Amino acid sequence: MAWRENINRGWRYRPDDISGSEKVEFDDKTWEKICLPHTNKLFPHNGFDDKEYQIVSWYRKKVAVPLRAVDKRVFLDFDGVMTACTVYVNGVKAADEHKGGYIPFSVELTGLVEPGTEALIAVQVDSNERPDIPPFGYMVDYLTFGGIYRDVYLRVCAKSFISDVFAWGVDVLTSPKLSANISIDNPAAGQTVSISLSELSGREIASATCEADAGDCLISLNDLADINLWSIESPYLYRVEVKLFSADEEVLDSYSFKFGFRKVEFCKDGAFRLNGKALKLRGLNRSQAYPFIGQAAPKRLQVQDADILKYDLALNLMRTSHCPQSPHFLDRCDEIGLLVFEELPGWQHIGDSAWKEVSKADLTAMIKRDRNRPSIILWGVRINESQDDHDFYTETNALAHKLDPTRQTGGVRCIRDSECLEDVFTYNDFVDPPNPPVYIPYMISEFMGHMFPTKTWDCEDRKLEHAMRHAEIQSKQSLDSSIAGAIGWCAFDYNTHASFGSGDRICYHGVSDIFRLPKWAAYGYSSQADPKDKVVLEIATGWTVGDRAAGGVDPIVVFSNCESIKVYIGDELRGEFTPSSDEYGGLPHPPFVIRGLGFLWGEYWQDLAVEGYISGKCVIKKMMASDSQPKRLDVWLDSNELIADGQDMTWLKFRIVDKYDNPLPYISEIVTITTNGPVSVIGTNPFITQGGQGALFVKSAEFAGDAEVKITTSRLGEYVLHLKVLPVSE
Ligand code: GAL
Numbered sequence: 001m002a003w004r005e006n007i008n009r010g011w012r013y014r015p016d017d018i019s020g021s022e023k024v025e026f027d028d029k030t031w032e033k034i035c036l037p038h039t040n041k042l043f044p045h046n047g048f049d050d051k052e053y054q055i056v057s058w059y060r061k062k063v064a065v066p067l068r069a070v071d072k073r074v075f076l077d078f079d080g081v082m083t084a085c086t087v088y089v090n091g092v093k094a095a096d097e098h099k100g101g102y103i104p105f106s107v108e109l110t111g112l113v114e115p116g117t118e119a120l121i122a123v124q125v126d127s128n129e130r131p132d133i134p135p136f137g138y139m140v141d142y143l144t145f146g147g148i149y150r151d152v153y154l155r156v157c158a159k160s161f162i163s164d165v166f167a168w169g170v171d172v173l174t175s176p177k178l179s180a181n182i183s184i185d186n187p188a189a190g191q192t193v194s195i196s197l198s199e200l201s202g203r204e205i206a207s208a209t210c211e212a213d214a215g216d217c218l219i220s221l222n223d224l225a226d227i228n229l230w231s232i233e234s235p236y237l238y239r240v241e242v243k244l245f246s247a248d249e250e251v252l253d254s255y256s257f258k259f260g261f262r263k264v265e266f267c268k269d270g271a272f273r274l275n276g277k278a279l280k281l282r283g284l285n286r287s288q289a290y291p292f293i294g295q296a297a298p299k300r301l302q303v304q305d306a307d308i309l310k311y312d313l314a315l316n317l318m319r320t321s322h323c324p325q326s327p328h329f330l331d332r333c334d335e336i337g338l339l340v341f342e343e344l345p346g347w348q349h350i351g352d353s354a355w356k357e358v359s360k361a362d363l364t365a366m367i368k369r370d371r372n373r374p375s376i377i378l379w380g381v382r383i384n385e386s387q388d389d390h391d392f393y394t395e396t397n398a399l400a401h402k403l404d405p406t407r408q409t410g411g412v413r414c415i416r417d418s419e420c421l422e423d424v425f426t427y428n429d430f431v432d433p434p435n436p437p438v439y440i441p442y443m444i445s446e447f448m449g450h451m452f453p454t455k456t457w458d459c460e461d462r463k464l465e466h467a468m469r470h471a472e473i474q475s476k477q478s479l480d481s482s483i484a485g486a487i488g489w490c491a492f493d494y495n496t497h498a499s500f501g502s503g504d505r506i507c508y509h510g511v512s513d514i515f516r517l518p519k520w521a522a523y524g525y526s527s528q529a530d531p532k533d534k535v536v537l538e539i540a541t542g543w544t545v546g547d548r549a550a551g552g553v554d555p556i557v558v559f560s561n562c563e564s565i566k567v568y569i570g571d572e573l574r575g576e577f578t579p580s581s582d583e584y585g586g587l588p589h590p591p592f593v594i595r596g597l598g599f600l601w602g603e604y605w606q607d608l609a610v611e612g613y614i615s616g617k618c619v620i621k622k623m624m625a626s627d628s629q630p631k632r633l634d635v636w637l638d639s640n641e642l643i644a645d646g647q648d649m650t651w652l653k654f655r656i657v658d659k660y661d662n663p664l665p666y667i668s669e670i671v672t673i674t675t676n677g678p679v680s681v682i683g684t685n686p687f688i689t690q691g692g693q694g695a696l697f698v699k700s701a702e703f704a705g706d707a708e709v710k711i712t713t714s715r716l717g718e719y720v721l722h723l724k725v726l727p728v729s730e
Contacts, residue, residue: 002155002156002157002158002161002162002186002253002254002255003066003068003100003155003156004077004154004155004156004420005062005155005158006151006152006153007036007063007076007152007153007154007486007645008035008036008151008152008647009034009035009036009645009646009647009702010033010062011034011035011038011058011059011062012032012034012035012059012061012062012119012664013027013031013032013033013035013038013057013058013060013062013386014028014031014032014057014058014314015040015041015055015057015058015062016056016058017055017056017057017058017245018058018073020340020346021058021060021122021124021621022088022091023091023115023122023603024090024091024120024123026060028060029679031060031312032437033648034059034338034365034646035645035646035702036084036148036149036150036151036152036449036647037147037148037149037150037151037197037217037296037297037298037647038059038147038149038295038296038647039053039145039146039147039149039157039293039295040053040125040145040146040147040297041053041055041145041146041294041296042081042145042292042293042682043291043292043294043495044513045291045292045495045514045683045684045694046291046504046505046506046514046683046688047505047655048141048363048495048505049498049505050129050497051522052328053127053143053144053145053146053294054127054128055125055127055128055146056125056126056127056130057124057125057127057146057532058122058123058124058125058145058503058647059121059122059123059125059147059148060120060121060122060123060320061120061121062118062119062120062121062122063113063119063120063154063268063692064117064118065109065113065115065116065117065118065119065120065154066116066156066158067115067116068115069113069115069156069468070115070116071159072110072115072156072157072158072159073108073110073156073158073159073161073577073650074108074109074113074115074155074156074308074694075106075107075110075155075156075157076094076106076108076109076121076151076152076153076154076155077105077106077109077152077155078104078105078106078148078150078264078334078519079104079150079151079152079155079183079326079327080102080104080149080326081101081123081125081147081150081518082100082101082104082127082144082146082147082149082295082413083099083100083126083127083128083129083130083133083136083144083146084097084098084099084100084101084125084126084130084133084229084291085098085123085124085125085126085148085526086098086123086642087107087121087122087123087125088120088121088122088124089107089109089112089113089119089121089122090112090113090119090120090121091120091122092112092371093240093389094107094108094109094112095107095108097126099133099274099358100133100134100345100358100362100365100367100429101133101144101149101345101360102323102324102325102345102362102363103324103361103362103365103366104150104327104369105362105365105697106155106611117323117324124423125146125147125148125149127144127145127146128704130589131351131355132351132355132356132358132437133358134344134345134346134351134355134358134359134362134383135322135345135346135347135349135350135351135383136349137349137355137691138341138348138349138676138726139349139499139500140347140348140349140495140497141221141290141347141499141500141507142287142322142347142494142495142496142497142499143289143294143312143494143495143496143497143505143569145289145296145402146293146294147294147295147296147515149294149295149296149329150296150326150559153531156430156713157252157253158252158253159186159188160184160185160186160187160188160191160244160246161184161186161244161252161725162182162183162184162185162242162244162253162254162255163183163184163185163373164181164182164183164242164368164435165180165181165182165183165242165255166180166181166368166371166372166403166404167179167180167240167257167259167372168180168371168406168556169193169261169262169263172222172227172229172261172262172263172275172613173229173275174277175223175225176224176225176227176261177220177221177222177223177224178195178206178220178221178224178240178259178261179217179218179219179220179221179238179609180195180218180219180220180242181217181218182195182212182216182217182219183215183216184212184215184217184244184300184569185215185218187212187213187214187215187216188246188247188303188353189213189247190206190210190213190246190248191212191213191245191246191247191312192209192210192244192245192246192250193209193210193212193217193219193242193243193244193245194207194208194209194242194243194245195207195208195219195221195240195241196240196241196242197238197240197421198238198524199223199238199239200239200258201536202237202454202609203246203615204550205224205238206221206223206224207221208220208221210304210475213246214556217601219707223532226262226459226628227261228261229260229261229273230260230261230273230337230374231262231337232274232279232316232336232337232338233335233337235260235334235335235336235337235374235375236260236261237258237259237260237334237335237374237467238258238259238260238261238370239256239257239259239260239539240256240257240258240259241254241255241256242254242256242370242566248467249504256276256361256533257372257373258331258335259336259374259563260334260374260375261374262274262275262374263409264275264277264339264377265405266378266423266424266441266443266484266700267441267659268406268440268441269440269481269514270437270440270441270442270481270482270484270682271378271481271484272441272443272484272485274339274377274397274555275514276661277409280296280313280477280478280484280485281317281443281479281484281486281487281681282293282314282317282474282483282485282486282525282528283314283315283316283317283318283319283339283350283447283486283488283584284309284313284315284318284487284488284489284491284511285318285319285321285487285488285490285491286300286305286309286319286320286321286490286492287321287490287491287494288320288323288325288326288329288489288557289493289494289495290514291514291515291695292682292683292684292696292697293649293682297326298533298647298648298649298650299326299328299648300326300639300648300649301640301650301651301697302325302326302328302329302332303328303329303332303648304330304338304516304638304651305329305516306318306329306333306338307332307336308491308508308512308516309338309478310333310337310338310649311533312338312518312526312536313491313511313512313522313525314426314525314526314527314528315338315525316338316339316556317338317339317340317341317377317485318333318339318340318341318487318491318547319341319342319343319380319445319487320340320341320342320343320382321343321347321384321442321446321489321490322345322347322371323343323344323345323535324342324343324344324345324362324366324370325342327369328438330342330370330375330376331372333373333375333687334373334375334700335376335629337375338375338384339376339377339489340376340377341374341377341378341380341410341426341443341445341638342366342370342376342378342379342380343378343379343380343381343382343384343410343412344362344363344366344383344396345359345362345385345386346359346383346384346650347383347385348385349383349385349386349388349496350383350387350392350398350646356392359392359396360395360396360399363379363381363399364403365402366379366472366706367379367399367400367403367404367584370704371403371404371406371407372482373489374399376407377407377408378407378409378410378411378424378426379400379404379406379407379408379410380411380412380426380458381393381399381400381409381410381411381422382396382399382410382411382413382717385411385413385414385428386417386568387418388415388418388419390419390421390534391454391536392412392697393419393421393422394421395408395409395689397411397422402483403712404555404578406439407425408422408423408424409422409424410422410423410425410426410443410445411426411606412426412427412445412446412493413427413428414428414430415426416438416468417438419579420438420439423441424441424442424443424484425437425438425440425441425442425443426442426445426589427442427443427445428441428444428445428446428447428489428588429444429446429447430447430448430449430450430451431470432447432469432473432474432476433473433476433479434447434473434477434483434486436480436482437482437483439483440482442484442487443483443484443485443486443487444483444486444487444581445487445490446471446474446487446489446490447473447488448466448469448470448488448489448509449488449489449490449507450489450500450507450509450524450530451511452465452466452469452522453502453507453508453509454466454508454509454519454619455502455513455517455690455691455692456513456517456665456667456690456691457666457690457692458559459546459547459548460542460544460548460550460553461547461549462520462579463519463520463521463539463540464520464540464557464725466519466521467519467520467521467523467524467540467555467557467559468522468524468547468591469521469591469592470488470521470525471509471524471584471587472583472584473486473488473544473591474525474586474587475522475583475584475585475586476488477586478586478587478608479586482658486513489509490509490510490511491511491512492510492512492513492514492516493506493507493508493509493510493512493513493514494506494507494509494510494514495514502662508686511524511694513691513694515651515653515654515693515694516651516695517653517655517693517695519537519577520540520557520559523538523540523559524559524591526538526559526560527559527560527561527586527589527591528586528588528589529561529589530561531561531562531619533622534561534615535561535562535612536559536560536561536620536622537558537559537560537562537565537610537621538558538560538622539556539557539558539608539610539613539622539623539624539662540556540557540558540559540591540594541553541556541557541608541624541664542624542665543608543624543625543626543628543629544605544628545601545603545605545674546601551599551601552599552600552601552656553594553596553597554597554607555593555594556594556597557591557593558591558592558594558610559590559592559610560579560589560592561589562612562613562614562619562620563578563579563609563613563614563615564576564578564612564613565592565607565612565634566578566579566610566611566613566615566618567594567597567609567610568608568609568610568611569597569606569607569608569609570606570607571660573639574597575597576613577592577594578615579585579591579592580592580593580659581632582655583605584666592595595730602613603624605625607623607625607626608623608624608626609621609622609623609624610622610623611660619622619672622660622662623657623660624658624660624662625658625660625662627658627659628664629658629659630656630657630658630664630667630669630716631657631658631659632656632657632716632717633655633656633657633684633711633716633719634653634654634655634657634663634714635652635653635655635657635711635719635721635723636652636653636654637650637651637652637653637698637709637723638651638653638722639723640722640723640724641723641724641725641726642679642698642699642700642707642723642724642725642726643700643725643726643727643728644678644700644701644702644703644704644705644725644726644727645700645702646700646701646702647699648700649682649697649698649699649700649722650697650698651695651696651698652673652681652695652696652697652698652699652709652711652721653693653694653695654689654692654693654695654711655692655693656669656689656692663692663693664692665692665693667689667692667693667716668688668689668690668692669687669688669689669713669715669716670686670687670689670713671686671687671689671694671711671712671713672684672685672686672687672711672712672713673687673696673709673710673711673712674687674709674710674712675698675707675708675709675710676707676708676710676723677705677706677707677708678700678702678703678704678705678707678725679698679699679709680698680699681696681697681698681699681708681709682697682698683694684696684698685698698723700725701725703725704722704723704724704725704727705725705727706720706723706724706725707723707725708720708722708723708724713724
């Protein structure tokens with residue numbers, strides 16, 4: 001059976017290109033000791049130059065090749081190295097340079113390593129924005145960073161092994177079956193494969209076998225009568241396991257993955273249907289970059305981003321703008337029922353024929369990697385916002401259909417009369433109200449973004465306008481049955497190149513900031529949650545008389561999924577209100593827009609209280625202080641446990657709040673963090689709050705134990721948080 005071991009730990013790193021680094025005898029003792037995922041450079045959260053990560057660097061590691069590798073084949077599996085790399089083993093170049101940072105690749109070590117000995121792996125990583133590799137060649141509105149930024153594995157397998165499995169559900173709504181294409185590398189006479197479908201608890205539901213000596217086989221499991229469907233409400237997953245047997249029935253290899261039965265379709269009547277039921281898609285674009293660490297976010301942070309999109313922002317869809325994203329992130333989308341529109345790397349520019357070959361290789365690897373995932377509903381087969389290129393896009397579209405005949409294609413464009421070779425017209429529509437579709441099925445793949453960048457410390461008018469524009473466009477698209485859905489730009493603020501952004505190399509386009517802390521626009525989304533899952537009530541005002549143009553707070557906007565709200569100023573009930581369905585009726589839970597309660601300049605300012613009601617019962621109450629005084633630093637760790645793998649991380653987030661825990665965006669503090677125990681801080685420390693808030697990461701060391709994080713401020717006191725670093729389970 002194939003044996004695979006994560007080898008993220010025990011690497012040495014050097015941020016420059018030293019000749020001889022691939023040699024076994026090279027002395028790397030002075031190199032930095034690191035664990036993967038790794039960014040080739042740590043940054044402040046803004047104001048840095050991409051040239052700093054555009055370097056050639058080296059990674060080295062001694063790997064114990066197990067005795068089990070005798071007479072077997074040995075591989076290194078890389079989940080992603082930014083942007084190109086050459087792998088050397090025991091001083092020998094093991095493969096041609098791999099180009100492209102977003103897709104996995106394997107390097108065969110068989111014959112280059114000796115089982116039972118240590119092998120020296122050296123990886124030369126070129127993180128320059130090379131014009132021969134997508135997305136580069138012109139401008140790109142995001143940063144790509146550098147390094148071995150995803151996981152790496154050592155794999156030992158038999159001479160014949162399972163090289164690929166593509167499984168799909170057939171007739172899932174009527175008489176469900178599972179079909180799978182299985183590919184065997186180096187097949188031999190008499191070999192067979194088996195496939196089994198089991199509950200995640202282990203109970204087998206069905207199995208089948210077939211001959212495999214031709215290398216490729218198609219196998220089906222029929223009569224799967226009582227299958228639970230995968231949906232966004234109930235993302236039911238099964239396990240599919242494929243085994244390869246030799247002629248004398250020895251198990252040579254096995255491969256297993258989670259699988260969900262569902263039917264997805266962008267239909268000719270304009271609707272998107274999941275399992276036959278129309279579902280209006282409401283999504284946001286997500287960049288896979290983070291502050292300080294670039295793209296090198298470990299599993300915990302990836303999982304949390306998916307949770308933020310699904311649970312905090314109540315989305316049913318996200319777009320992986322503009323690249324295949326981390327397998328950990330996508331695993332979580334499968335688990336929690338978040339739909340995904342995944343696209344190939346690129347931004348506006350199409351290169352020469354060699355560039356296009358790399359692009360097609362990216363597309364192929366992306367689809368092969370992710371086509372068993374129930375969450376993926378659409379492949380993006382055009383370079384985001386590029387010009388038409390009939391031949392190239394005929395090829396990418398055909399390639400996607402060949403690799404995955406079960407899913408439709410889209411291709412994100414900003415030119416309305418561009419040629420549509422794909423199944424779904426996915427269009428970046430930056431106007432309000434949205435344009436009518438030019439072709440159906442039709443989905444808005446971006447809106448807002450650069451049309452209205454907004455910072456957490458912008459004045460109230462702007463933050464409110466930002467929130468209302470998102471709400472308005474989502475509402476309007478929902479009312480138009482010819483539009484399948486809309487994906488706003490974007491979920492999180494992100495670092496960018498000098499030609500974009502607000503002058504500090506950030507595009508403030510997120511409904512949340514770069515630290516994943518919500519702006520008011522985020523509340524327009526989170527309040528769309530079903531109140532049975534979560535009651536939401538957020539007041540979009542800083543409750544102060546002098547921040548808006550001309551003063552006052554008219555209108556007061558409350559984002560809530562309650563049926564009605566009562567508003568009190570001081571002790572006085574000023575009215576009971578219902579959602580503004582006339583203006584935002586397309587939303588499941590329109591905001592409450594309350595006009596005419598405004599204060600006059602100079603009037604005595606009192607506290608605000610808003611109560612939310614469902615079925616006549618008060619289910620939530622929020623208050624805002626009239627004194628605007630910072631009372632404390634609200635500070636928390638998103639997780640109180642880390643794994644001692646030297647790279648696990650959680651967010652340490654903080655906000656300056658008033659006596660009712662509302663953020664005070666114009667108050668600043670210097671926040672200093674010290675730690676005790678097996679953790680360290682990643683990020684700018686001390687940190688000056690921006691918009692009254694900020695965040696850093698707390699990272700585990702490679703040993704377990706109790707840890708303490710102490711947060712000190714100049715006038716809001718000192719806070720101590722505790723966390724546990726747990727041993728890595730074998
Ligand atoms: C789009 C582009 C995105 C981002 C956005 C900002 O044109 O596709 O990547 O730059 O604009 O609004």
